[in-house]
Amino acid sequence: MSTNHPTSGAAASPPAPPVPVTPTSPSPTPASRFLADLTPLRENADYRRIWFGQSVSSIGQQMTAVAVSIQVYALTHSSFATGAVGLCSLVPLIVFGLYGGAIADTVDRRKLGLIGSAGLAVVSAVLTTQALLGNGQVAVLYAAVALQGGFFAIGSPARSSMIPRLVPSHQLPAANALNTISMNLGLTVGPMLGGILIGAYGAQAAYLVDTVAFAATIYAMWRLPAMRPDGSAGRKGRASVLDGLRFLREQPNLRTSFLADLAAMIFGLPRSLFPALAAGFYHGDARTVGLLVAAPAVGALIGALFSGWISRVHRHGAAVLAAVIAWGLSIAGFGLTSGHLWLGLALLAVAGCSDTVSMIFRNTMMQVAAPDEMRGRLQGIFIVVVAGGPRLGDFESGTVASLTTPMVSVISGGLACVAAVLLLAARRPAFLRYDARHPTP
Template identity: 75%
Template sequence: MSSPAATDPASAATSAAPASAPDPGRWRRIAGTALADVTPLRSSAHFRRLWFGQSVSSIGQQMTALAISVQVYALTKSTFATGLVGLCSLVPLVAFGLYGGAIADTMDRRKLGLFGASGLAVLSAGLAIQAFLGVHQVAVLYAVVALQAVCFALNAPARSSMVPRLVPAEQLPAANALSTVSMNLGLTVGPMLGGVMIGIWSYQAAYLVDALAFSASLYAMWRLPSMLPDTAARGASGTGPAARPRASVLDGLRFLRDRPNLRMSFLADLAAMVFGMPRALFPALAVVLYHGDASTVGLLAAAPAVGALLGALFSGWVGRVRRHGLAVAIAVATWGLSIAGFGLARHLWLGLLLLAVAGASDTVSMIFRNTIMQEAAPDDMRGRLQGVFVVVVAGGPRLGDFESGSVAQLTSPTVSAVSGGLACVAALLLLLARYPGFVRYDAHHPTP
């Protein structure tokens, strides 16, 4: 007796099809799992506005950062003076980053974010005015950089600590990846636009665009609901204990003291940024090694961000990784080796490629470090830990600017880049020897 499949033409055709017939939806499914998960943007209008506003303002901020760096080097012809820009912002970032995080745990984070973003917009307008007036005093630029660091240190902890209140817990890795996309979109587009504007017009164009770009961030903050920390919100509503009168910076540091994996995540990034950050070398390398101009500086500054942006855009795989600590360690080691290779490169295309690899590695590290921190911190401690995160993420590169600029002044930009990358790897190995449990960190059974 014949089977139904043998007498059914459709079934027969299916049976006759080769087993290896291409699946037209296969590559779409692969791309869907590789690309960044945009679920937080679809599900939360507040997160979507905050993300867009931060993306636009980040582009303007990076234009200003490049313009200040190029302007200082043009006035002084000194890599040390250029690296000193980072030191001018380091002290305010450390002091106010910790304090700003503590403030964010005691007041409406929306208001604090608005205050910080407004200050940054005013300072960018001030930079445009000094450029239009032809002041061009290095001391003025240093002072504005320090004040920008204060405003950023107040704004960033408030903004970051709001994210777990805007999206569900299961969407935090995706939200962190999207935040990294936003940041690196600014780091990619900002320097390139800044280099073009400086080359075609002048510094004031970059500064002015930055001031206008902050309107998007201010609008997003304005539309947010009140964001009181959990303890303050319970006290204000009368449904729980009263809010603490103040939040101590020391509370956040004590919280880290007994959490080695969380502490190690900060130290690993410090090793990468302090020893392996070559940003202050870009103006000198663009002129001396690559015989370029401000546009070449923009390319060098944008290359790590291009890699970081690509790393974030193709971050769909991060949700399937359990060993977050091991992923951070591999990413930091890759960053250091890439920077050392960049110092040895003699062709612009190769240098840009290695910087892009370093940027992609930094994105992977940041996604997992941020997720580890958000999982370990209760809501009324997030501001303080975000303050520490700001000090590490924003302060580390500025200290790295000073370190690389000083070493380059004593030796050469090439020696500074190579030695910095290798020192990053050496420091990471020492840290892993001190905290061996970090590489065994399991996201399914987190141990902060």
């Protein structure tokens, strides 16, 4: 990001689009060869504010997610009702993800990001109020979760598509690694802090902290200049959504990156089997389930913290496929660890680390290879993939486990992921040759 932007939202001419990555990037320091590259945070005040705001609000949102689950279960004493919380956010994420991305390619992305963040803050304030008033209606919580999904899907494509306009292209891999750290800080720290606060002061405490945390994101967005898309993407609504899908269909490298991610989530994500594996594999309890759920996030955080090498890799397509293969093999190995919990947790952490590597390179490809007027729509499609892929993975792993055993489901899913990626590599050899110094979508 460039520094010294005006402190208000006054209109400004959009900066020139980033140039392709060149080998003239500054030589890394010895520490940056291993640790995450902090250059985007040091050199770009706008990015620094956005990163901090997103980190704080991500922790707050995860605290809220824990509080909603606890509150729903307390009201219903039903695991089904608690599980339905995820479904309440899925439809808004898919619908508004597509249209939010289309809108982000036609309006000032800064304003759209402000609307999304402010909307989320209002929903958190409503959740705080209902908890303080002793709400006894689970429908209120379901409605709030649905609104959260909608506002997130509206604001997220706008925020993500602004990053290439603010960070020089040679810093995008480092910026995406830092974004991954931010996300996984929320996934690991948020639930822990939420549990402590809820246990001590009730759900309203977690909701209140989440509400206040959004001030950092809103402030960061407010400090940005106007962020109108390049080009003349004047069409809105359904046509713009279809334009994004057509663009993705016609760009084989970007399409292959999406398909590789889907292969990992559909075949290699045995999340729905963790309760059965905790009891049958490791003879554990709910705490064992918690460890299994947390292990990939811990691995992802470690991978992002030690991502200094990523900026020196230019063959992003090959890196994506290698990372997804490592994910699949780790999951298949996890299926063979019956009775050895710590080995299983270690392999899940390796899988999470591999997923971080894949995500960093896929995001960089999407940001650099796609034209600015399409980035919002691609980010919207990305939200749909991220929201829908794990649900399809839950269905796939659960179905195979019911027909065979959980062990067979995990092992076969990991190997199927590897097979799918190898098939993609065979069908699209140009993806293996994708070079970030000469990006082509």
